[in-house]
Amino acid sequence: MTQIARPILPLCLGLALLAGCSGGRQVGNEEYGTDNRRELALRQTGAATDSGLVVFGVDRSRQAREAAAGAGAGMTVNAFLWRATLDTLSFMPLASADPFGGVIITDWYSPPQAEGERFKATAYVIGRQLRSDGVRVQVFRQVQRGNQWVDAPASTATNSEMEDRVLARARELRSQSAGR
Amino acid sequence: MRKILLGTTAVVSAVVGAAVMAPQASAQEAPTVRLGGFFRAYYGYVNQTSQQSQSTTGQLNNGSSSGLPTNVGSGTQNVPPDGVNNARIGKNDISTDAGIDVIVNGKLANGLTYGAQISLNSSGIEGRQVLGGRSSAGKTTVQVDEMYAFIAHPRFGQVRFGDEDGVMGGLMNSGWVQGFGTGGVHGSWESFVTRQAGGRTTTAPGGLGDNSKIIYMTPQWAGFDFGVSYAPNANIGEDVGCPNNANSGYCDRAYAFTGARNFGIYAAGPEQAARRNEWQVAARWRGNVGGVGIAGTVGYIGAGAARDMTTMGQQARVFNNMNIWQAGVQASYAGFTVGANYTYGDYNFFWGNTLRGDRPAEQLVVGGQYVVGPVTVGANFVTGLFEGGTRGTLTENSTGTAFIPGTNAFPANVNTSTNAATMRRWGLGAGANYRLAPGMDLIAEYVYYSVREQGRDLDPNRQGIQSRAFSNVFLTGVRLAF
Numbered sequence: 042m043t044q045i046a047r048p049i050l051p052l053c054l055g056l057a058l059l060a061g062c063s064g065g066r067q068v069g070n071e072e073y074g075t076d077n078r079r080e081l082a083l084r085q086t087g088a089a090t091d092s093g094l095v096v097f098g099v100d101r102s103r104q105a106r107e108a109a110a111g112a113g114a115g116m117t118v119n120a121f122l123w124r125a126t127l128d129t130l131s132f133m134p135l136a137s138a139d140p141f142g143g144v145i146i147t148d149w150y151s152p153p154q155a156e157g158e159r160f161k162a163t164a165y166v167i168g169r170q171l172r173s174d175g176v177r178v179q180v181f182r183q184v185q186r187g188n189q190w191v192d193a194p195a196s197t198a199t200n201s202e203m204e205d206r207v208l209a210r211a212r213e214l215r216s217q218s219a220g221r
Numbered sequence: 222m223r224k225i226l227l228g229t230t231a232v233v234s235a236v237v238g239a240a241v242m243a244p245q246a247s248a249q250e251a252p253t254v255r256l257g258g259f260f261r262a263y264y265g266y267v268n269q270t271s272q273q274s275q276s277t278t279g280q281l282n283n284g285s286s287s288g289l290p291t292n293v294g295s296g297t298q299n300v301p302p303d304g305v306n307n308a309r310i311g312k313n314d315i316s317t318d319a320g321i322d323v324i325v326n327g328k329l330a331n332g333l334t335y336g337a338q339i340s341l342n343s344s345g346i347e348g349r350q351v352l353g354g355r356s357s358a359g360k361t362t363v364q365v366d367e368m369y370a371f372i373a374h375p376r377f378g379q380v381r382f383g384d385e386d387g388v389m390g391g392l393m394n395s396g397w398v399q400g401f402g403t404g405g406v407h408g409s410w411e412s413f414v415t416r417q418a419g420g421r422t423t424t425a426p427g428g429l430g431d432n433s434k435i436i437y438m439t440p441q442w443a444g445f446d447f448g449v450s451y452a453p454n455a456n457i458g459e460d461v462g463c464p465n466n467a468n469s470g471y472c473d474r475a476y477a478f479t480g481a482r483n484f485g486i487y488a489a490g491p492e493q494a495a496r497r498n499e500w501q502v503a504a505r506w507r508g509n510v511g512g513v514g515i516a517g518t519v520g521y522i523g524a525g526a527a528r529d530m531t532t533m534g535q536q537a538r539v540f541n542n543m544n545i546w547q548a549g550v551q552a553s554y555a556g557f558t559v560g561a562n563y564t565y566g567d568y569n570f571f572w573g574n575t576l577r578g579d580r581p582a583e584q585l586v587v588g589g590q591y592v593v594g595p596v597t598v599g600a601n602f603v604t605g606l607f608e609g610g611t612r613g614t615l616t617e618n619s620t621g622t623a624f625i626p627g628t629n630a631f632p633a634n635v636n637t638s639t640n641a642a643t644m645r646r647w648g649l650g651a652g653a654n655y656r657l658a659p660g661m662d663l664i665a666e667y668v669y670y671s672v673r674e675q676g677r678d679l680d681p682n683r684q685g686i687q688s689r690a691f692s693n694v695f696l697t698g699v700r701l702a703f
Contacts, residue, residue, distance in 0.1 A: 065439065068441050073393065074386075074391045075392075082261075086656050094256045095254065
C-alpha cells in the first residue's frame with residue numbers, strides 16, 4: 042500500500058460511518074460537476090439533463106412536464122376542456138374536482154348583485170377529445186324564502202351559455218399551446 | 222489487528238445495518254434507457270506561433286531531400302529542404318464534434334437509485350494516426366468517453382464505478398467558472414491550435430481523465446459533502462492493455478517498464494501514462510449566505526508513478542509522486558457567478574507526474590459570468606507556473622544501473638531545448654452565448670493563451686530561440702445538446 046493511501050482508508054471508513062449515523066440529504070447527480078460534453082451543454086443552456094429520447098421504459102420527465110402543463114397522461118378527460126371548465130367556474134367556490142371522473146362541483150354561491158338567490162354548478166367533462174359536446178354544465182338555483190333556501194328553476198339557457206363559455210375558453214387554451 | 226478489524230466490522234454493521242433495514246417510503250420505478258447526445262460546429266480564426274509546417278525533427282532541415290514528418294510514413298516531400306521557404310499553416314478552420322450518450326436510470330422501492338452512462342464521442346483521437354502502410358484511424362473515429370455505473374442511496378451516498386472523472390477531476394470542484402461560451406480559456410479553442418507550443422492543454426479539472434476508477438460520494442450534512450476516488454492506474458477500458466506476453470508500458474498494471482520516463486503525461490493516441498494508484502479526496506460546502514449562493518471545495522490528488530528500467534534491469538524511480546492540493550470558491554447572486562481556484566503541487570501542465578528534481582506547479586484561475594434571459598456572457602483568466610524544460614534526455618550511468626537526471630543549469634547550447642526551467646502559462650478567455658432554444662446555443666468566444674520559458678525554444682521550426690509561444694483564437698458557431 043502506498044503512503045498516500047494510508048490516511049485515506051480510515052477517512053473512507055469514517056465517511057461511511059458518518060453516512061450511517063445521521064440522516065444527510067441525498068446529493069443529486071446534477072449537483073456534481075461533469076466533463077460530459079452533452080451534459081455540460083445541457084446545463085449551460087438551461088435544458089433539462091433528462092432530455093433525449095427514451096428508448097426503453099416510461100418517460101417520467103415528460104409525464105411530469107405534461108402534468109405541469111395541465112395535459113397529464115394520467116388524466117382521462119381532455120385537458121383543455123378540464124382547464125377551461127375550471128377557469129369558467131372559478132368565480133364560484135369549488136366543492137370538489139375529480140380530474141379522473143371529469144366532475145367539477147361548486148359550492149353554493151350568492152352573487153353580490155343578487156342577494157336572496159344562490160347558484161351551484163356541476164360540470165361533467167366527457168372523454169379525451171376536444172369536442173363541442175365534451176362538456177355538460179348543470180346550474181342549480183335556490184332562492185331565499187324567509188330563513189330557508191328553496192329550490193327554484195334556473196333558466197335552461199344558463200346551462201348552454203356556461204357550456205359555450207367553457208368551449209370558448211378551451212379553444213383559447215388550445216390555440217395558445219398550439220405553438221409548443 | 223484482527224480484534225480491531227472485527228470490532229470495526231461490528232460497529233459498521235450495527236450502524237450500517239440499521240440504516241439499510243430502515244425502509245424508505247418511495248415508489249419503485251422501472252429503469253429507463255435514454256438516448257441523448259450533442260453536436261457542435263465552430264468556425265475559428267487562429268493566429269498562433271509555431272505555424273511553420275516544416276519540421277526540424279523530421280528529415281527536412283537536415284539536408285536530406287526526402288521524407289515527410291515522421292508520423293506520415295513514407296512519401297515524397299514537396300517542401301524545399303533549406304528551411305527558408307517554409308509553408309505556414311492557415312488561419313481558418315471549421316471544427317466539428319459530436320457524441321451519443323446512453324443513459325440508464327432506475328429506482329428501487331427502498332429509495333436506492335441506480336444507473337449507468339455510456340458516452341461515445343467522435344473526438345477520441347486527436348489526429349490521424351497511421352497504423353500501417355495502407356491503413357489509418359481517422360480523427361473522427363468514435364471512442365468511449367465516460368462509461369460507468371452508479372448506485373445511490375439516500376442515506377449512504379453514491380458509488381460510481383467505471384471510467385469517470387474523479388472527485389477532484391471535475392465532480393466536486395468549485396471556483397472554475399466556465400459556463401459561458403465554450404468554457405473560455407478552458408473551452409474549445411484548443412480544437413483549433415497545434416500542440417503544444419500553441420498553448421494547448423490547460424489544466425482544467427476534466428483533464429485528469431476518465432481512467433477506470435471507483436468513486437464514493439457522501440450525502441450532504443449541514444452543507445458539507447465529501448468524496449473520495451481511487452484509480453489503480455491511468456488507463457481505461459477492458460483488457461490489460463498488453464499487446465503481447467511481455468510486460469511493457471502498454472500494460473495497465475505495469476509498475477516498472479523501460480522508457481517510463483517518457484510517459485509522465487499521457488502519450489498522444491494510446492492510453493498510456495506512468496500514473497499509478499491515484500487517490501482523490503474532496504470536501505465541499507454549499508450554502509446560502511444572505512441570498513448569495515456560495516460553494517467551496519478543498520481537495521487533494523495523489524498518485525504514484527511507474528518506475529523506469531535501465532538496460533541492466535534496474536528499477537529506477539524517475540518520477541515524483543503526484544501531490545496536488547486545490548482550493549476553490551465561487552459565489553452566485555442574481556445571475557452573476559464569480560469564482561477563483563488555486564492549485565499547488567507536484568504535477569505538470571498535462572496533469573502528469575513531474576520528473577525528480579522538477580519544480581512544483583501552481584495555478585490560479587479566476588472567472589465570472591452573468592446570465593440574463595437567453596444571454597450568457599463571461600470571462601475567465603488562468604495563470605500558472607510549471608516545470609518547463611523536459612528531462613527526456615535522462616541518461617544511464619556507465620554501469621547501466623541508474624539514470625542520471627537532467628541538469629537545471631542553463632545549458633551552453635540553448636538551441637537544444639533541453640534545459641529545465643520555469644514555464645509561465647497564462648490565458649484569458651471571453652465569450653457569450655445566445656440560447657436559441659433549450660439545448661441549442663449560438664456562441665462567440667475569444668481566447669488568448671501565452672507560454673513563456675526563458676531560453677527554451679518553444680517554436681523549434683523557426684530560426685533562433687523563441688522563448689515565447691502564444692495563440693489567439695476567435696471562434697463562433699452553434700452547439701446543440703439533446
